[in-house]
Amino acid sequence: MEELHQQQRDAVLWLKLNRPQALNALTASLVDALTRAIENAQRDSGVRVIVLTGEGRAFCAGADLKDPARGSPEAGADFVKAIGALTEVIEASAKPVIAAINGIAVAGGLELVLACDLVIAAESARLGDAHSNYALFPGAGATVRLPRKVGLNNAKHLMFTGDMRPASAWMALGLVSEVVADDGFIDAVSALAAKLAAKSPLVLARMKQALNDALDQPAPIALRYERALSNLHHFSADRVEGLSAFKEKRAPKFQGK
Template sequence: MGILRRSVAHHCIKNYSKLPSLLRNDIVSRTSYQYQSHRTLLLESAFSPSVGLHRLCDADSGILEVNLDRPDVKNAINKDMLRGLQNTFEAVSKDSSANVVMICSSVPKVFCAGADLKERKTMSASEVHSFVKSLRSTFSFIEALRIPTIAVIEGAALGGGLEMALSCDLRICGEDAVLGLPETGLAIIPGAGGTQRLPRLVGRSVAKELIFTGRKIVGRDAMSLGLVNYCVPAGEAQLKALEIARDINQKGPVALRMAKKAINEGLEIDMTSALELEEACYEQLLNTEDRLEGLAAFAEKRKPRYAGK
């Protein structure tokens, strides 16, 4: 189970809601220290000072973190940060050892406040069009990554920040998270995928209400609407995301990619074609070394050692 090696602490984190608050806070504090002490501090890319790419090590090898870091503007996305996101996720897509990636914030109590409106004011209409088109393309690239992606949301995820989270496969938030698409209040619409991805998650009517009004919702409401997968106590979203990333990281890498492909592409076609797609994805796994390793590990009652082959 990664760094904690199935320790009592890890067991408690999985069941933190059943613990007294003082004990839960102590466990979270100690586990955060363990996590940070085993986390590689090596910056994998220097594409932008506002976007960092880190690789976890040891038992967590295969888990990557993309960290947003513009503290002075609540991680608002400007041209430089956009270039950093593009280059960072292109590097992630080429990393054959990556099994799962988490998008996190290095800024306390904020995920991403959306586009940098101060910079936006200096742009011409054509420049705004080009920027939003690039942002939309970047989020589509994140959505199309072959490996699972997890957005870790603490605090504000607004506008383009929420649209980035929507492009991920999973979303984990803290109770103090505030999510919304406020663009209509600025006389525009969510232009980086929000009008398309939000209704696919929460349904047409709810998405229309949220977009038409620009209403912001808190973490628990986001979970009840199906906008996020988990809502945990404030400050614990990254630990929950890491727990899920570790579970994913133990699975067959090729199987994860085929599962994502079957789900994403299958939802866009009719059922008959989707089942044919599922069959084609399954066939690609039949002759893999990992499939045989999975059967052998099951028979021998041990943990499988997958190599992604």
């Protein structure tokens, strides 16, 4: 069975983890397939938005602890390193990546979510860190990204306890952008992805770059960087098209240039 199901709908690439019998736990081959799929999407001008989701009742239950690739401490460390590299590929993607949380998301699954740009969750979904429950230490970004998303004290409580919480609780913490009834979940994700795909891919890429970089910069430096990007963007074809469409009262046709 194919571990990663890929489907492109118009300008949206859907990547579905497809190991439902194992709660979509990550194997070395699945991590490799997902990494390659996102890297390939960066080179495909026909893809403007990426949606990451799971098959069955889980989004992703983290690393598959039964995977033969984790047979030794050295192999296990290499495997976690590969998951960490995957999260960096997601975070660095010039194209928006939406985490569509259809079900359980824990440990490495939560770390995938933390690397995504927007998070939309089904009402029944539950998320947690869970590493501490098995004396495991996260290696794919949880200690760095979680406090940036939900605050230091909340991150400590979530990581120390290993508790899972409903999607609504994570929305209150700021990680989840929207919680949707299960029966309308796919339609809601599709509508959000289509909305983003209709925008200028150039301006979204530049916004993502500036927003991500600003977190680690003093405000004066981040503001100078924003102004530099803004000045550069004045010479883009998409900006010209956007203004023309506004004046002519029509839908813009962006080329990403």
